[in-house]
Amino acid sequence: MLVHARSAACVALTVAFTLGAGSWSASAQDKVAYPHKAVTLVTHSSPGGGSDVFLRDMTKYLKRYIDADFVVENVSGGSGAKAMAHLAKQKADGSVFYATTPTYIYTSHMSALDTNYSALEPLVNVFYDPAVIYTRADAPFKTLKDVIDKAKSARSAWGAANPGSLERITLEQLKKATGASTAAVVTSEGGGETMINVLNGTLDIAVGELQELRSQLEGKQVRVLAVLADERLSQLPDVPTAKEGGIDLVVRKFRGLAGPKGLPDDVTSAWDAAIQKVLADPEYKAYYEAAGLVPAFIPHKDYVTFINTFAEEQKELLSEVGVIKK
Amino acid sequence: MDRDLACGLIGTAIALAYLNAAADIPTSALGDTVGAAGVPHLLGYALAAVSVAFVAQRAIALARGKAAEARTGGVFDDPVPAFASAAGTVLICAAFVFLLEPVGYLPAVAFLIFALCVYQRVAINARLALIATGGAFALWLLFAVLLSVRMPAGIWAEMI
Amino acid sequence: MDAVLTSISMLGTTMIVPMAILGMTWGIFGGALPGISPSITMALLLPFTYTMDPVSAIVLLASTYIGAEYGGSIPAILIRTPGTNASAATMIDGYEMKKQGKAGEALGISLQASTVGNVIGIVCLILFTAPLSQLALAFKPTSYFALGILGLSVIVSVSEGSLFKGVIAALIGLMIATIGTDPVTGVGRFTYGQADLLTGVPLILIMVGLFAVGEVLEQIATKDDGTVRSDLVTRLKWPSWTVQKKTWRANLIGSGIGVFCGIMPGAGGTVASFMAYSEARRFSKTPEEFGKGSDEGIAAPEAANNADAGVGLIPLLSFGIPASNSTAILLGGFLIHGLIPGPVLFSKDPTLLYGLFTGLLVASAALVPVAFLTLSSSIWLVNRPKPLLMAFILALVFSGAYSINNSVFDLGLVLAAGVLGFGMRFFGMPMLPTILGLVLGYMIEANYRRSLVISGGDNAIFLEDPIAVGFLAVAALFLIGSIVREVRKRRRIKIEREAVI
Structure with a gap:
């Protein structure tokens, strides 16, 4: 719905999550010491959106490993632009962080902003959201190659959720890598419209996150043709990666944290330790695996390089396909 | 000046300004056949055409001397005081908008209500x-407390 | 039969009834505040649902959703401030009636229409989820484009007075809709690096500015002695039989269009209520009353946005796809409890579905008594002396506008839209075309261009979609019909005038 999708909602919810804390109690020495009592985690998603759910779920378990309380704050608007501007103004003392996704890099590249991704310091990565290519359950395609072959000889439309997004560029890369240059890449606002158009056959395939597809996979309404990751997913052991099919396409849709520039060492090392612990928590592990997330811990010292490399690569790709000028 | 004629002229001016701004829309190689600037250009030319036609129709009617001025009635029959009054209200609101973040929600809203009442x-x-x-x-209780909107604290931030 | 018995027993054994009433009340309250959209109203409750059992949580959120869709009409009628986007259509005739001192009647008509819309929407949801979900899949980008054109085709007939002014007003609305990120290429249009403009101008800001702020500017400029008030509101008046005989058709047209738009994930309540307003006018015996305080003009959009709300759950329940921000929050409510809505969930555990349906019915039954209570305080508030009322309307409007994005920039936009609204009134320009352009512009452009991307630039793709062909044909008929009517009317006036001379 265009009106809703465009008017970003913004609400601050300051609720301490107590769910689950009663069933499990950590002894004090298991917890990583932290210089702040309360930590604010900012997301550009509206309540109920991707990063919002990620943060709220993670903080439930994070409290077992970091000696602090967590508050999630939604600073929506401008596809992350407002959240970045907000974060850059905060003190770099470890009391406030921002949930990173490729969106904030893309917004920085696509729009001439005063404050962009380079104003923030990447802290640590937590997950990859594995990207998959899917089609409707009764589609004639059995493999990604079938779709590519069709696209070379007939009209074939492929869907990505948003116009200036990693998914969009992924499909452009797929076109380039396979020579299916006539395939049409159709974007919409959000995954819902794309899904409807896959189900009704307007789109042959679409790229999406495993998370968003859970309901349709369960209901056997869609079929995953390929996984855009280095390895097969534990949730979909029978689905090959694009690499196995000879297409070298890997998407790293990361979910992590970043803070204002100049984070102190005791803060970064506390997070390095705590994220490893939280990812190993059996209860959380069961939860995030069911949700379709792949743990991908990247420590602080490597995450800065990771984000910068990612940003440079994407800038290169965007200017290659002509979306932005160098 | 005839009101409809002015309306058409303003429409033309808006169309020109819009077309001028639309010229700056970046092109993208991912673009479709219409392009990001396609629809804005179409709308701009359409508005320009309709407005010019409106002006022409009005001018002809006036020249023939049989055009009655469109009256909207009410307060607008005497435009000068109406616009002056509205400008005052807008100024008070603009002052509120500028004050909101520096002084904070409570004093700014109190000022807005007070100033508007005095103005009336x-x-x-x-x-x-x-x-x-x-x-x-009351509004602060409603929005900031009950609905947890982060209203600007302004000068209160240092006091707490 | 089993389902009915299970549902009835759930009334006594679960928290459905209190949750439905609580949600309804909270929803009306949130919906009535401008800027607090139905989805924000729901999101505020989300954290509290973590610790509830799933049925209570879902019923609470869903009742809030339908309550908020009604709540928007209260300030729309009383102070010309749409509380939600969809209620802007109710406002057109609702506020006219208020000015004529008939606010009580207007509130009664909107309350009855909301109830009718709710019940029809929920019954469709309960009985026809499967066939309607198949229909939802029939709509392609080409169909959405054609639906938008059909919506715009009423511009000629709603431009009273001057066709030129109507078209200029519509084009201004369409132009405002082009601000923001381009739907196909993703580049910024008219954004100038402003973070606040990247996702476009929020519709509610423009509507609140054009109508509420514009109205306040005009009211303050109007000199009166303040002793005689013709528009005092006394109390809510349930529509009499004479009124009901007039509005039943509008109620049904509205509900029908609401159901229709509800199953289309790309349309939604705002499109539904404006389409309903135009169609009710088209099929009315007294179309000339529209815009001047028509009973039907209140009933149709109000029935439509409430029917849309109920049916809007179908894409979520049958495909797990949220069709709007509000249903996205409801999806969040499911996910929090580890439930993934979709066909599998409900065949595995139908009690959840029965609970939801029962809760929605309880909430619609609770709407009338809850609204009666809420309205008495609202009525007291709007009967304060005019200067105070005007000052508080602006304070409320700015508070609401700020809470959308916590942005002072948005307040500037509201004020600018208010100046535009004042100017448009001065020139006697109709507002409805501007709003139609704003509501439909993005949908038309995005889907037109998407269709062409799919076809590789070939316009023939619109002829391949029978739904699009149907919509476009109807739009063309209406457009020609209204132009012919307009020309005949002009000629008649001219002949009459010459006869007098």
Whole structure:
């Protein structure tokens, strides 16, 4: 719905999550010491959106490993632009962080902003959201190659959720890598419209996150043709990666944290330790695996390089396909 | 000046300004056959055409001397005081918008209510001051407390 | 039969009834505040649902959703401030009636229409989820484009007075809709690096500015002695039989269009209520009353946005796809409890579905008594002396506008839209075309261009979609019909005038 999708909602919810804390109690020495009592985690998603759910779920378990309380704050608007501007103004003392996704890099590249991704310091990565290519359950395609072959000889439309997004560029890369240059890449606002158009056959395939597809996979309404990751997913052991099919396409849709520039060492090392612990928590592990997330811990010292490399690569790709000028 | 004629001229001016701004829309190689600037250009030319046609129709009617001016009635029959009054209201609102973040939500809203009432010739007295502060407090309770909107704290931030 | 018995027993054994009433009340309250959209109203409750059992949580959120869709009409009628986007259509005739001193009647008509819309929407949801979900899949980008054109085709007939002014007003609305990120290429248009403009101008800001702020500017400029008030509101008046005989058709047209738009994930309540307003006018025996305080003009959009709300759950329940921000929050409510809505969930555990349906019915039954209570305080508030009322309307409007994005920039936009609204009134320009352009512009452009991307630039793709062909044909008929009517009317006036001379 265009009106809703465009008017970003913004609400601050300051609720301490107590769910689950009663069933499990950590002894004090298991917890990583932290210089702040309360930590604010900012997301550009509206309540109920991707990063919002990620943060709220993670903080439930994070409290077992970091000696602090967590508050999630939604600073929506401008596809992350407002959240970045907000974060850059905060003190770099470890009391406030921002949930990173490729969106904030893309917004920085696509729009001439005063404050962009380079104003923030990447802290640590937590997950990859594995990207998959899917089609409707009764589609004639059995493999990604079938779709590519069709696209070379007939009209074939492929869907990505948003116009200036990693998914969009992924499909452009797929076109380039396979020579299916006539395939049409159709974007919409959000995954819902794309899904409807896959189900009704307007789109042959679409790229999406495993998370968003859970309901349709369960209901056997869609079929995953390929996984855009280095390895097969534990949730979909029978689905090959694009690499196995000879297409070298890997998407790293990361979910992590970043803070204002100049984070102190005791803060970064506390997070390095705590994220490893939280990812190993059996209860959380069961939860995030069911949700379709792949743990991908990247420590602080490597995450800065990771984000910068990612940003440079994407800038290169965007200017290659002509979306932005160098 | 004839009101409809002015309306058409303003429409033309908006169309030209819009087309001028639309010229800056970046092109993208991912673009479709229409392009990001396609629809804006179409709308701009359409508005220009309709407005010019409106002006022409009005001018011809006026020249023939049989065009009655469109009256909207009410306050607009005497435009000068109406516009002057509206400009005053807009100025008060603009002052509120500028004040909101520096001074904070409560004082800014109290100011807005107080100033607008005074502007409408409500007598300045303790009752009005009470209504303005009480009203601001009620709205603050509604939005900031009940609905947890982060209203600007302004000068209150240092005091707490 | 089993389902009915299970549902009835759930009334006594679960928290459905209190949750439905609580949600309804909270929803009306949130919906009535401008800027607090139905989805924000729901999101505020989300954290509290973590610790509830799933049925209570879902019923609470869903009742809030339908309550908020009604709540928007209260300030729309009383102070010309749409509380939600969809209620802007109710406002057109609702506020006219208020000015005529008939606010009580207007509130009664909107309350009855909301109830009718709710019940029809929920019954469709309960009985026809499967066939309607198949229909939802029939709509392609080409169909959405054609639906938008059909919506715009009423511009000629709603431009009273001057066709030129109507078209200029519509084009201004369409132009405002082009601000923001381009739907196909993703580049910024008219954004100038402003973070606040990247996702476009929020519709509610423009509507609140054009109508509420514009109205306040005009009211303050109007000199009166303040002793005689013709528009005092006394109390809510349930529509009499004479009124009901007039509005039943509008109620049904509205509900029908609401159901229709509800199953289309790309349309939604705002499109539904404006389409309903135009169609009710088209099929009315007294179309000339529209815009001047028509009973039907209140009933149709109000029935439509409430029917849309109920049916809007179908894409979520049958495909797990949220069709709007509000249903996205409801999806969040499911996910929090580890439930993934979709066909599998409900065949595994139908009690959840029965609970939801029962809760929605309880909430619609609770709407009338809850609204009666809420309205008495609202009525007291709007009967304060005019200067105070005007000052508080602006304070409320700015508070609401700020809470959308916590942005002072948005307040500037509201004020600018208010100046535009004042100017448009001065020139006697109709507002409805501007709003139609704003509501439909993005949908038309995005889907037109998407269709062409799919076809590789070939316009023939619109002829391949029978739904699009149907919509476009109807739009063309209406457009020609209204132009012919307009020309005949002009000629008649001219002949009459010459006869007088």
